[in-house]
Amino acid sequence: MPELPLHAKLTVDVGALAANWQALARACAPAECGAAIKADGYGLGARMVLETLAKAGCRRFYVAHWHEVPPLLPLPEGVTVAVLHGVMPDEIGAVLDLPAVPVLSTPAQVAAWRATGRPCEAMVDTGLNRLGLAPAEAPGLLAGLDLRVLHSHLACAEEPGHPLNEVQRQAFADVAARVPAAARALANSGGIGLGRGWHFTLTRPGIGLYGGGAGPDGGRLRAVAGLSARILQLRDVPAGATIGYGATFTAGRHSRIATVALGYADGYVRALGNRGQALAGGIACPAAGRVSMDLAAFDVTDAPGLAEGDWLDIDFDLPRVAALTGRSQYELLTGLGGRYARVCR
Numbered sequence: 001m002p003e004l005p006l007h008a009k010l011t012v013d014v015g016a017l018a019a020n021w022q023a024l025a026r027a028c029a030p031a032e033c034g035a036a037i038k039a040d041g042y043g044l045g046a047r048m049v050l051e052t053l054a055k056a057g058c059r060r061f062y063v064a065h066w067h068e069v070p071p072l073l074p075l076p077e078g079v080t081v082a083v084l085h086g087v088m089p090d091e092i093g094a095v096l097d098l099p100a101v102p103v104l105s106t107p108a109q110v111a112a113w114r115a116t117g118r119p120c121e122a123m124v125d126t127g128l129n130r131l132g133l134a135p136a137e138a139p140g141l142l143a144g145l146d147l148r149v150l151h152s153h154l155a156c157a158e159e160p161g162h163p164l165n166e167v168q169r170q171a172f173a174d175v176a177a178r179v180p181a182a183a184r185a186l187a188n189s190g191g192i193g194l195g196r197g198w199h200f201t202l203t204r205p206g207i208g209l210y211g212g213g214a215g216p217d218g219g220r221l222r223a224v225a226g227l228s229a230r231i232l233q234l235r236d237v238p239a240g241a242t243i244g245y246g247a248t249f250t251a252g253r254h255s256r257i258a259t260v261a262l263g264y265a266d267g268y269v270r271a272l273g274n275r276g277q278a279l280a281g282g283i284a285c286p287a288a289g290r291v292s293m294d295l296a297a298f299d300v301t302d303a304p305g306l307a308e309g310d311w312l313d314i315d316f317d318l319p320r321v322a323a324l325t326g327r328s329q330y331e332l333l334t335g336l337g338g339r340y341a342r343v344c345r
């Protein structure tokens with residue numbers, strides 16, 4: 001059977017992805033730099049991200065669920081994967097065949113995993129109050145385990161001036177001094193920017209790899225994800241015509257409207273209706289009307305020469321789209337959905 005058409009394209013700039021990891025790794029050195037590739041590599045494709053970053057030198061990868069491990073196999077030589085959700089005591093039998101280790105975060109998980117005699121990682125909670133052992137109980141509970149990494153996770157890493165950053169740094173340093181582990185990790189992408197005191201011996205950036213958030217020096221990292229969608233139909237409308245559900249856009253002049261195959265089911269969120277833009281050879285083409293589930297319309301009057309079937313680049317610049325929509329850059333990336341042709345460049 002011939003390959004069926006897809007009308008939306010997610011282009012991943014693998015050079016930018018590798019360059020972002022290298023920039024973060026340089027900022028962490030001599031600490032090691034890992035990578036968070038949960039949620040299918042923040043929506044971009046976990047296997048492709050792992051292969052790209054392993055070639056760039058990354059050795060440790062983090063997913064959330066055990067279900068995220070099999071698509072990564074076989075792992076490149078020297079690469080390890082750890083599962084941030086840990087493993088519930090009644091699930092251990094189901095995961096023992098996988099080449100991944102849990103990040104344990106409750107006393108019950110630690111006790112059940114100890115019986116396997118296998119290596120593991122562990123999370124202590126230093127103030128996020130999400131997952132993790134209490135610092136006071138951690139040294140006793142973890143004694144004698146083959147502990148590859150002791151982790152904690154920051155609550156306010158994106159706000160460098162927040163007092164909780166220093167409180168968590170100190171709390172983690174205190175517990176790390178009492179728990180023998182081969183490596184110690186506190187910082188996500190934002191934590192790397194807080195400085196050397198937060199790097200310990202390993203970091204776990206996610207969003208920065210994919211071009212989001214602030215870079216380690218406060219500047220921007222390189223954009224990695226690009227969206228484009230096919231023009232399914234072009235129509236000329238007179239001044240006064242309205243476009244789309246609710247008739248929320250009225251053409252102020254005789255206009256050319258492109259209807260493209262991209263909607264809120266593809267993560268092109270409704271808040272981009274009448275706010276987003278497409279880019280035709282650098283010419284801005286504003287969104288015209290509401291975003292539908294599978295379609296969006298753009299005013300391409302100022303970009304002559306477009307034809308039905310052409311691919312239109314859709315502006316998905318993370319900081320700009322986050323500001324326009326009130327969504328976090330994390331939500332925007334991980335919401336992209338499964339209806340894209342994913343291509344690398």
Ligand SMILES: *Cc1c(COP(=O)(O)O)cnc(C)c1O
Binds near residue numbers: 038187189205208
């Ligand atoms: C998601 C996650 C990360 C990566 O965070 P970013 O803010 O995307 O850099 C690191 N550590 C843990 C425990 C996480 O859950």
